[in-house]
Amino acid sequence: MTSHIPPIDPRQLRAWLHGAARRDSADFRALYDATSAKLLGFALRILRKRELAEEALQETFVSVWNNAASYQSELAAPMTWLSTIVRNKAFDILRRSDGAVEIDGAQFDHDVMNALQDPQATPIEALQMSGDAKALAMCMAALEGPQRQVVGLAFYHDLSHSEVAQHLMMPIGTVKTWIRRSLDRLKKCLEKREHA
Amino acid sequence: MNIRNNPALRDKLAAEYALGTLKGGARRRFEGWLHGDAALRRLTAEWQDRLAPLAEFSTAQAPRKQVWRAIEARLRLQRPASAWQFWRNPSLPFWRTLGLASSAAAAMLVVVLTTRMLDAPMLDYVATLSDDKSQAALLLTADNRHRRLDVRVLSAAPVASDKTLQLWAVPRQGAPRSLGVLAGRRSARLALPASAIGGDVVLLAVSLEPKGGSTDPGGPSGPILYKGNWVRLL
Numbered sequence: 001m002t003s004h005i006p007p008i009d010p011r012q013l014r015a016w017l018h019g020a021a022r023r024d025s026a027d028f029r030a031l032y033d034a035t036s037a038k039l040l041g042f043a044l045r046i047l048r049k050r051e052l053a054e055e056a057l058q059e060t061f062v063s064v065w066n067n068a069a070s071y072q073s074e075l076a077a078p079m080t081w082l083s084t085i086v087r088n089k090a091f092d093i094l095r096r097s098d099g100a101v102e103i104d105g106a107q108f109d110h111d112v113m114n115a116l117q118d119p120q121a122t123p124i125e126a127l128q129m130s131g132d133a134k135a136l137a138m139c140m141a142a143l144e145g146p147q148r149q150v151v152g153l154a155f156y157h158d159l160s161h162s163e164v165a166q167h168l169m170m171p172i173g174t175v176k177t178w179i180r181r182s183l184d185r186l187k188k189c190l191e192k193r194e195h196a
Numbered sequence: 197m198n199i200r201n202n203p204a205l206r207d208k209l210a211a212e213y214a215l216g217t218l219k220g221g222a223r224r225r226f227e228g229w230l231h232g233d234a235a236l237r238r239l240t241a242e243w244q245d246r247l248a249p250l251a252e253f254s255t256a257q258a259p260r261k262q263v264w265r266a267i268e269a270r271l272r273l274q275r276p277a278s279a280w281q282f283w284r285n286p287s288l289p290f291w292r293t294l295g296l297a298s299s300a301a302a303a304m305l306v307v308v309l310t311t312r313m314l315d316a317p318m319l320d321y322v323a324t325l326s327d328d329k330s331q332a333a334l335l336l337t338a339d340n341r342h343r344r345l346d347v348r349v350l351s352a353a354p355v356a357s358d359k360t361l362q363l364w365a366v367p368r369q370g371a372p373r374s375l376g377v378l379a380g381r382r383s384a385r386l387a388l389p390a391s392a393i394g395g396d397v398v399l400l401a402v403s404l405e406p407k408g409g410s411t412d413p414g415g416p417s418g419p420i421l422y423k424g425n426w427v428r429l430l
Contacts, residue, residue, distance in 0.1 A: 025273045032264060037256040045254040054263050061267045075241045083251035084244060087216075112253045128256070133249035151215065155250050160219040183211045190246055 008034045013078035021068035028068075032061055035079070039086045046090040046156050052097065059089040079130070091158045116141045116148060139189035147182040150175055199229065199236075206239060214243035320429055321393055323400050324350075325422035333422045334402060336363075338388050345388040347378055352422070355404070362409050364416060365392045366399040372415040377405070393426060400424050 013034065019027025036057060043053035043060075063085055071081055115122040116137060124137045140148055146168075153164050161179065165172040199205050212218040213226050230237050267273075321338035333352040338345050347363065355361055360379075363386070364372040376386040391397075401423045403416035410417040 028273070029264075032267070036263070037258045038252060040259045041254040041256045042251040044257055050257075053257075054259055057259055058263055058266050058270075062270055065267075065271050075237065077245055077248070079251075080241075080245050080248035083248050086251065091216075129252040130249065132245075133252035136246070136249040137253070152250075154215050154217045155247060158216055161217050164217070179212075179215070179217060180208065183215065187211075187246065 010078055013082075014073050017064075017068050017071050017073075017078055017081075020065055021071065028061075028065060031064070035082055036061075039082060042083055043086050043090045046087070046158075047093060047097075048102065052093050053090070056086060056090040056093055059092075060085045063089070077132075079132075094158060112137065117145070135190060135193050136186070139186050139193070142189055143182055143185060147178050147185075150178045151182045151186075154179065200233070206236060210236065210240040211243045213240055214247050321426040322429060323424045323426045325400060325402055325424035327353075327422055334424075336400065336424075336426075338393055338426070340388065340393065343388045345375065345386040345392065347384045347386065349382050358407050359418075360405055360407050360409065361402050361421070362405045362416065364401045364403065365394075365397045366401055367391075367394070367396045368398050369396070372401070374409065377409045378402070397426065400426065 013031065016027045016031035016034070020031060039060065040053055040057050043056040044050065047053045047056060060082070064082065071078075076084075112127060115124045115127055119138070119141045124134055124141065127134065127137065129137070140151070143151075150164055150168070153159055153167060159167065161176050162172050164179070165175040168175065199209065209218060209222075209226055213223065218226055230240060320340040321336075323336040323338075324332040325334040325336065326332050332350050335348045335350055336345065337348075352361070360377045362377045363375040365375055366372045373389075373391050375389070375392050376384075378384040378386075401416070401420050403410065403420050404418040405411075405416065406418070
């Protein structure tokens with residue numbers, strides 16, 4: 001089941017989060033309805049198996065309900081906060097599953113991968129994602145393939161520098177440099193887009 | 197190690213923390229610094245905001261229904277109210293606009309009533325009930341001393357001969373309280389129980405019912421035609 005969901009206004013998400021903090025179960029449900037498909041897609045990217053990904057989603061929303069009051073809207077965008085929780089819950093499950101989840105070469109979905117490799121053939125503008133994600137995709141596309149890959153490996157698979165190095169069979173020094181350089185370039189590229 | 201005066205290192209660590217490559221002792225140490233360093237927290241949040249959209253680099257997948265059911269069960273959330281209890285859903289924009297419109301209308305009536313009816317019975321509360329287009333349809337006045345509730349029809353749609361209008365006070369929690377059926381065509385006088393003007397009443401509603409009133413002991417059985425709320429007169 002694939003669904004295309006338009007990006008949601010962060011102010012609306014913030015209002016629902018505050019509602020959840022006030023123990024408003026209707027707001028909490030609205031937040032779930034608006035974000036769960038996106039967050040499940042992300043959990044699936046990490047865990048590969050639907051049962052595990054749905055478990056991560058369940059843990060995420062239990063945690064959101066219990067911690068909504070501690071959400072600081074001035075510090076994090078609502079989607080950032082939610083996806084950070086998904087990632088932590090997915091990594092918990094990943095650690096428990098003890099290597100049962102394989103790490104594949106492709107870090108991104110087929111369409112996204114194509115768009116990152118060749119934005120002329122698959123326009124990033126046409127991807128189903130928020131403006132922030134499109135900006136990041138354009139900056140990711142500007143990186144060289146291997147540098148993009150190290151960022152993806154680290155972000156989606158909870159790998160340390162040395163684990164990324166092992167996985168790619170490369171010296172750890174090279175991996176560290178690549179990651180450092182990739183992050184620097186992403187930051188500069190995003191800042192430039194913001195001020196453009 | 198002191199990282200306060202090393203902006204390049206602070207940025208590098210915040211980035212690696214957000215990406216996830218900062219692990220073990222280094223990660224715990226960094227979290228310790230985060231605790232007492234608001235600027236470092238902000239720096240880290242900025243990196244998290246930059247990288248978080250990576251979560252969207254995968255196709256959205258609708259979760260199966262049992263996921264929500266499991267969440268609901270674990271958190272012991274209340275089941276959503278049934279369809280006719282639309283006013284239980286506070287996020288309905290309709291209810292918000294209606295609330296504003298009807299309290300504005302009632303506030304105007306307060307002025308009219310307090311200036312014109314100085315010698316009239318002691319009125320404690322007044323309410324206008326409006327239809328779904330915010331047209332005022334009924335005027336309610338409550339006389340707490342005499343325990344009387346007067347309903348006057350302003351512009352309500354005609355009611356078929358086998359139907360009747362029934363007035364309800366809807367509390368924040370629990371079932372709506374029937375205040376009685378409106379027998380007259382232009383006006384009706386009802387008894388005013390304390391529960392009709394209690395502080396927990398969040399809504400007054402009029403439903404269209406079969407002659408004799410709602411067949412549902414738990415609340416209205418027909419559609420809600422008019423809604424509004426009390427305004428207290430000083």
